[in-house]
Amino acid sequence: MKLLGRLLLAVLTIAALLYGGVVSYMYVNQRALQYDPSGPVIALADTTLTRATDVAIPSGGEVVNGWYRAPQPGKPTIIYYKGNSQSFSEEHERYEQFVAAGYGFVAFDYRGFPASPGALTQDNILEDALAVFDWTAAKGGPIVIWGRSLGTGPATYVASERDAEALLLETPFLSAVTVAAERYPLLPVTLVMQDQFRSDEWISRVTEPVFVAHGTADRTIDVSNGERLYELAANKDGLWIVEGADHSDLWDAGIWSRAEAFFQRALSR
Template sequence: MKLLRRLLLALLILVIASYVGAVGYMYFNQRALQYSARGEVLALGDTQLSNAQDVAIASGTTRVNGWYQPPRQGMPVIAYYKGNSKSFSEEHERYERFVAEGYGFLAFDYRGFPASPGDISEANILADAIAAFDWLDALTDAPILIWGRSLGSGPATYVASQRDAAALLLETPFLSAVNVAAERYPILPVWQVMQDQFRNDLWIADVSEPVLVAHGTADRTIDVSNGRRLYDLAPNPDALWIVEGADHSDLWNAGIWDQAKAFFHRALPR
């Protein structure tokens, strides 16, 4: 009987030690686990963006690097906030489509992503997002449309809550980054230890712009329930576009650009 108690006690200690170790590993390595900031930076010359230009935007004590092209006369410009992986330049086909139809765009890498030096953190990403919007707002009189994809839904929603834009499009957004982590690791105390929580669920309350949320029912990265719940919190909801069977990176091919154009047309003043 004493031996059994000792074995059970040893097992309990082992379980507790393993749990504490897992929490400690997650805490000290959380940004390496949260972000996937590696990838090639394409040159503008390797794209069809013949009239775009490289830009460097001051943000705090550093600069973030990206591409900008002004819109055709009378058209709006898209402030594009990228997702979690690779460089903004990987999505050049999107920007090429924007400009082919008269839209301008600004796209860039947050600090710590391939094109921009610095350290990745929620505070830095949000600061970079605001700096980019303010740079664009000072440069043009064209209406600014905010588009945030995946991780970019965080800075996009934050910027829309702090600045005046014409519309906010959220592609595969999270309710909050900490909500996604809690769904993925339900036995870990992520709400207590996660540093970069990106609380879209709180920021959306201060978003006055019309909002379109796009998501897929087969999204294995951010469950579609996140997009639905975030849309329900929007003070000025316009449309919820749910694509049956679409995964996290499928919405462009599923036709989100057509949805976006119709949304932008509704949102812009006549």
């Protein structure tokens, strides 16, 4: 019996050491695991955005780089908060569609992403998000906010701190730590995760109308995140759930027509 007890103690000790090692590794490397700041930056000249301009917006003693195009009279400017991978410039086809419909837009890379040097942290992302909003607001005119994936965190935060006309959230998380807990249920992610993006707390302070879009086959952020976040919104406008759509399928599924209708409703209130 003593031998069995020693063997059991040894197994438990090894398991505890392995578990502690995994937790320590994830804690030390968590931002490398959480973010994917890679990919080329497409030059503005290589798009059809002939009247857009490169902009460098001050933030936290540094700058974030992006593109800006003023809207046509009577149209708002869309501030677009990008997702978790590659440069904002990869989505230039979206901005081209915005401009074709008369909307202005601002799109940019958070510090630490390809076009904007700097440290990639939640604090910096939120600071960058506010700086871009304030820079845009200083130009005058209505503003609507569009956040996609990771960008739904700063988009929700900005809407809770500033006044815009509308908040559109494409494939949002309830919080980043919720997604991490769903992905790693055996790890104490709530205790060790630094960049938690608590959209579930920020949305309680959002007074703008909120529209949420998600797909039932989303393998990156489960659709239940979008559904639960929408339920917390005080000013609900619409919840669009696309059957069979994965994380990057909503543009092809027609989110732009839904977004336009939403923005028009918000501006007519």
